[in-house]
Structures are given as structure tokens and as C-alpha cells.
Amino acid sequence: MLGTRTSIAARLRHPGFWTWLVAVLIAAATVSTAAANPRSWSYEWSRTDFSKHSIDYAEILSGGPPKDGIPAIDNPKFVPLGEVSDLAETEPVVGVTINGVSRAYPLRILMYHEIVNDTLGGVPVTVTYCPLCNSSIVFERRLDGRLLDFGTTGKLRNSDLVMYDRQTESWWQQFLGEAIVGEMTGKTLTMLPSRLESLARFRARAPEGTVQVPTNPRMRPYGRNPYANYDSASRPFLFRGDLPAGIEPMVRVVAVKNEAWSLPLLRDKGTITQGDIEIRWAEGQNSALDSGLIAEGRDVGNIVVQRRKGDTLEDVIHDVTFAFVFHAFRPDGVIHK
Numbered sequence: 001m002l003g004t005r006t007s008i009a010a011r012l013r014h015p016g017f018w019t020w021l022v023a024v025l026i027a028a029a030t031v032s033t034a035a036a037n038p039r040s041w042s043y044e045w046s047r048t049d050f051s052k053h054s055i056d057y058a059e060i061l062s063g064g065p066p067k068d069g070i071p072a073i074d075n076p077k078f079v080p081l082g083e084v085s086d087l088a089e090t091e092p093v094v095g096v097t098i099n100g101v102s103r104a105y106p107l108r109i110l111m112y113h114e115i116v117n118d119t120l121g122g123v124p125v126t127v128t129y130c131p132l133c134n135s136s137i138v139f140e141r142r143l144d145g146r147l148l149d150f151g152t153t154g155k156l157r158n159s160d161l162v163m164y165d166r167q168t169e170s171w172w173q174q175f176l177g178e179a180i181v182g183e184m185t186g187k188t189l190t191m192l193p194s195r196l197e198s199l200a201r202f203r204a205r206a207p208e209g210t211v212q213v214p215t216n217p218r219m220r221p222y223g224r225n226p227y228a229n230y231d232s233a234s235r236p237f238l239f240r241g242d243l244p245a246g247i248e249p250m251v252r253v254v255a256v257k258n259e260a261w262s263l264p265l266l267r268d269k270g271t272i273t274q275g276d277i278e279i280r281w282a283e284g285q286n287s288a289l290d291s292g293l294i295a296e297g298r299d300v301g302n303i304v305v306q307r308r309k310g311d312t313l314e315d316v317i318h319d320v321t322f323a324f325v326f327h328a329f330r331p332d333g334v335i336h337k
């Protein structure tokens with residue numbers, strides 16, 4: 001028994017509670033890895049058309065939480081950079097600029113919500129982050145003339161977040177932006193350029209930008225990493241696929257379409273040029289998945305990927321993820337080590 005309502009609230013506010021809860025959910029999900037059965041999902045997903053799917057249902061695993069158990073944010077709150085007080089300059093944010101409007105979405109918030117539905121520069125967007133894959137991708141929410149918004153299914157495939165749209169309750173693979181179950185199966189969302197960067201780097205390039213802050217600061221222990229030491233583990237959680245050859249599965253890589261470059265290689269080179277694409281590494285960003293406090297995570301550096309067009313450079317869509325993730329979704333891809 002947890003005791004009185006007061007004691008329950010106290011436990012929910014205690015920073016260690018969420019670390020403990022994540023461990024319990026992962027352990028429970030690991031024990032229950034039997035082949036998925038859509039019939040068992042029909043009560044929770046009465047609007048999902050399970051007759052349509054592009055993947056083997058056996059690849060779907062429960063991540064522990066139920067549908068919307070990890071709550072997406074639909075009305076994000078932002079403050080000017082000058083009002084940011086509790087975010088270290090080296091903490092990671094997803095920086096997005098559309099039509100001259102810039103916003104930063106801190107991983108300390110996305111860690112506990114994974115999806116933010118927003119409108120930026122007049123464009124409806126969904127900002128996503130999968131902690132188990134360290135995958136941060138921004139999508140346009142308009143598709144075929146329809147406006148979508150997204151939530152979390154509580155399911156994983158290749159350890160990656162499976163999202164759903166609330167309009168059709170189709171399921172979407174976050175890493176690919178592709179619908180894999182339901183009415184929208186086969187449809188693909190448009191990815192938008194973004195940067196996983198430190199707050200200081202975002203501040204330097206977008207001084208008039210704003211930063212997301214928690215709508216309810218007491219809802220979660222923002223700033224703490226419930227997956228402490230995850231990115232130094234020997235194997236990923238809740239993953240049953242093949243691991244890449246010649247590289248540790250948890251090494252970060254920069255993925256651009258069907259090619260990826262390891263961060264150790266980028267650190268050594270500083271800059272890598274591939275055709276008209278330039279990939280640069282610079283120090284000064286905490287890992288969100290290392291220390292128990294994100295602001296104390298080891299320095300994994302900042303990545304910028306741009307394409308040269310004449311005398312100018314424009315951002316290229318990319319993802320800073322783990323080697324096992326890239327290999328799982330791009331098995332024929334090349335990892336430059």
C-alpha cells in the first residue's frame with residue numbers, strides 16, 4: 001500500500017520515484033516479450049484498423065506505459081531566452097527555425113513527454129524525442145490536406161517510439177516518420193530541419209528565439225535523467241534485432257539518409273565533407289542519457305549538418321542516434337566508423 005493521498009503525492013514528486021518507475025516498467029516489458037496480438041489491443045485501440053499494416057506485429061513490444069501513459073504536450077509554453085533560469089548552457093535542446101521564428105525544445109522536457117504538438121512560423125509541427133534511441137526528429141503535421149496531432153502508443157519497435165495520430169489512431173514509426181499500422185499505413189510525414197544542440201549554441205544563432213518551459217513544473221522531475229548510464233550500456237533496452245558489425249551498438253552516429261558517421265570519427269576529424277554536405281562537430285553539449293542529472297552528463301558535442309549552395313549553407317535533415325538504431329532501420333546503410 002502506498003498510504004495516504006499526501007504520501008502518494010510526495011512520492012510522485014520525489015526525484016528517485018521516476019527512475020525507479022522506469023526501471024520497473026522496463027523490467028516488466030522485458031519479461032513480457034511474447035509475440036504481439038492485435039486482438040489484445042482492440043479494447044484500447046477500438047478505432048485502429050489492424051487489418052492494415054506494413055510490419056510484422058511480432059516486432060511490436062510494449063514499452064511499459066499504456067496509450068498516452070507518456071503524455072504528449074499540446075499547448076507548449078515558451079519564454080524568451082533572457083528569462084531562462086534553470087537550464088544549463090550546455091544542456092541539449094532541439095532547435096527549430098521556420099520562417100524566421102526560432103524555438104528550443106529542451107530534452108529535459110521531451111525526456112518525459114516525447115512529443116510536442118506545436119505551430120511554428122505558421123507551420124504545424126510535431127517535435128519528437130525517443131530516449132531509448134536518442135532520436136530527435138521534427139515533422140510537419142499537415143499531410144494530404146489533413147491536420148494531424150500525435151500521442152504515444154506505449155509501444156516500441158526496434159526500441160524506437162511508436163506514435164499515433166489522434167485523427168485515425170494509425171501508428172507511426174518515429175525514426176522513419178512512416179505509418180506502419182492502420183488507415184494511414186504507407187503514408188510518410190515530412191521531416192523538417194532541426195538541430196540537437198546546446199542551449200548556448202541555440203542562443204548564439206537565434207538570440208530572439210524562445211525556449212519551452214514546463215507547463216506544470218511539478219508534473220515530472222525535469223532536469224533528471226531516468227535512464228542514467230543508458231548510453232554507456234553494452235546493449236540497448238527492449239531490442240531483439242541484429243546489432244551492427246564493427247561498432248558498439250550504443251555509439252552515437254549522425255544519420256543522413258542511408259549513410260551515418262560515428263561521433264568518435266567526427267570528433268577526430270572536426271569536419272567531414274561528403275559531396276555537397278558538410279558535417280561539423282564542436283564541443284559543449286551534455287549527453288541527456290549519461291548522468292542522473294542532464295546538466296552533469298558527459299560532453300558529447302554539437303553536430304551541424306549543412307549543404308553548400310553557392311556561397312551559402314542550408315541545414316540538412318539528419319538525426320543523431322545510436323548505431324544499433326541506424327542499422328535496424330537502414331540495414332543496407334553504411335556507417336563510417
